[in-house]
Amino acid sequence: MSRQLAPYAANAAQSRGRLVPEAEDGLRTAFQRDRDRIVHATAFRRLMHKTQVFIAHDGDHFRTRLTHSLEVAQIARTLARALDLDEDLTEALALAHDLGHTPFGHMGEEVLNERMKDHGGFEHNAQTLRIVTRLERRYAGFDGLNLTWETLEGLVKHNGPLLDRQGWPIGKYRNSGLPLAIRQYVRRHDLELSTWPSAEAQAAAVADDIAYNAHDIDDGLRAGLIELIDLGDLPLAGAALESALRAAGDADKPRLIHETVRRMIAMMVGDVLERSRRNIERHEPQSVDDVRRLGEALVRFSDQMAENVRVLQRFLMKRVYRHEKVMDSMRRAQKILADLFDAYMDDPRRLPDDWREVAMTRPESEFARQVCDFIAGMTDRYALLQHRKLFDLDPRFR
Numbered sequence: 001m002s003r004q005l006a007p008y009a010a011n012a013a014q015s016r017g018r019l020v021p022e023a024e025d026g027l028r029t030a031f032q033r034d035r036d037r038i039v040h041a042t043a044f045r046r047l048m049h050k051t052q053v054f055i056a057h058d059g060d061h062f063r064t065r066l067t068h069s070l071e072v073a074q075i076a077r078t079l080a081r082a083l084d085l086d087e088d089l090t091e092a093l094a095l096a097h098d099l100g101h102t103p104f105g106h107m108g109e110e111v112l113n114e115r116m117k118d119h120g121g122f123e124h125n126a127q128t129l130r131i132v133t134r135l136e137r138r139y140a141g142f143d144g145l146n147l148t149w150e151t152l153e154g155l156v157k158h159n160g161p162l163l164d165r166q167g168w169p170i171g172k173y174r175n176s177g178l179p180l181a182i183r184q185y186v187r188r189h190d191l192e193l194s195t196w197p198s199a200e201a202q203a204a205a206v207a208d209d210i211a212y213n214a215h216d217i218d219d220g221l222r223a224g225l226i227e228l229i230d231l232g233d234l235p236l237a238g239a240a241l242e243s244a245l246r247a248a249g250d251a252d253k254p255r256l257i258h259e260t261v262r263r264m265i266a267m268m269v270g271d272v273l274e275r276s277r278r279n280i281e282r283h284e285p286q287s288v289d290d291v292r293r294l295g296e297a298l299v300r301f302s303d304q305m306a307e308n309v310r311v312l313q314r315f316l317m318k319r320v321y322r323h324e325k326v327m328d329s330m331r332r333a334q335k336i337l338a339d340l341f342d343a344y345m346d347d348p349r350r351l352p353d354d355w356r357e358v359a360m361t362r363p364e365s366e367f368a369r370q371v372c373d374f375i376a377g378m379t380d381r382y383a384l385l386q387h388r389k390l391f392d393l394d395p396r397f398r
Contacts, residue, residue: 020146
């Protein structure tokens with residue numbers, strides 16, 4: 001028996017459709033098809049070998065972009081079900097939100113953005129849009145995955161509106177302007193960049209925050225970069241640790257870590273649901289367009305939890321992301337990607353055959369974008385292999 005969706009939920013039967021019209025599927029809704037296409041995409045499989053925080057050689061049990069995306073999807077579906085939203089759209093957005101990430105995490109993004117500064121820059125959210133609308137080549141009738149308007153909207157507006165009502169970039173794009181890939185796409189398919197996305201997209205975005213904050217603490221503890229005692233003064237993690245100690249104070253360290261992390265997740269999920277239900281009661285949205293026009297996020301943390309999360313993120317930045325062990329690996333990773341970009345730009349014959357034939361016929365900026373697409377799509381280990389082939393060096397991290 002199908003669940004009754006809330007009036008403010010996205011409804012697959014009322015989807016705004018796809019850029020290239022397709023016949024409906026007799027077994028799946030439009031949003032189910034989107035989710036399935038994402039799962040079968042080449043870019044999704046590559047997430048298995050892309051760094052989240054720790055590079056693969058550091059250990060088999062640290063998160064990758066794929067395991068992170070699966071964890072985001074699990075949390076997002078929990079939020080969607082509790083708020084009577086469309087779970088399939090929510091899951092599709094959660095699974096696809098990191099498709100545009102480079103190898104070696106955010107350090108790889110910094111390298112490509114610097115190398116592309118004269119050619120439109122690089123930004124992973126824009127690259128996600130580029131992948132699902134252009135770079136995936138699996139279907140006879142179109143490039144990309146031809147996802148529904150609602151899924152594309154949610155991917156582009158992962159962090160909220162991109163423009164103000166006058167059409168000026170806001171948020172992280174205020175100074176840099178909209179990324180080229182987004183500007184190019186919305187010229188032919190308006191994604192209404194000045195409005196909020198659906199509640200499903202908001203649930204996927206906050207699930208992303210919940211997942212990476214909790215799980216980066218988990219990985220940091222298991223890597224020995226931080227200790228449980230370090231969490232004591234943090235408002236969120238400290239409360240979770242205190243609860244875990246009361247419930248299982250005599251447990252071994254791995255169990256205590258897990259008990260702490262799962263309590264962190266439960267606290268954040270519970271806070272989002274409480275605040276979101278209060279927002280729904282206050283605003284009484286009667287359609288998904290009411291959610292878009294609300295002027296603020298409907299699904300979000302309370303103000304106090306948002307501040308607790310900011311404190312946790314500052315701790316993670318200082319003690320985990322900027323830890324010398326992590327930074328040393330990332331500096332080596334940056335050099336590898338910079339070397340690859342410069343080598344391909346210097347001699348297109350170094351590209352694989354299927355990339356070289358297209359790249360060599362393009363103007364410089366288009367050629368640079370081709371090289372950027374190629375490198376951004378690499379897994380960590382493929383980037384290492386290509387570097388070794390080109391430079392006859394062993395770039396393994398030591």
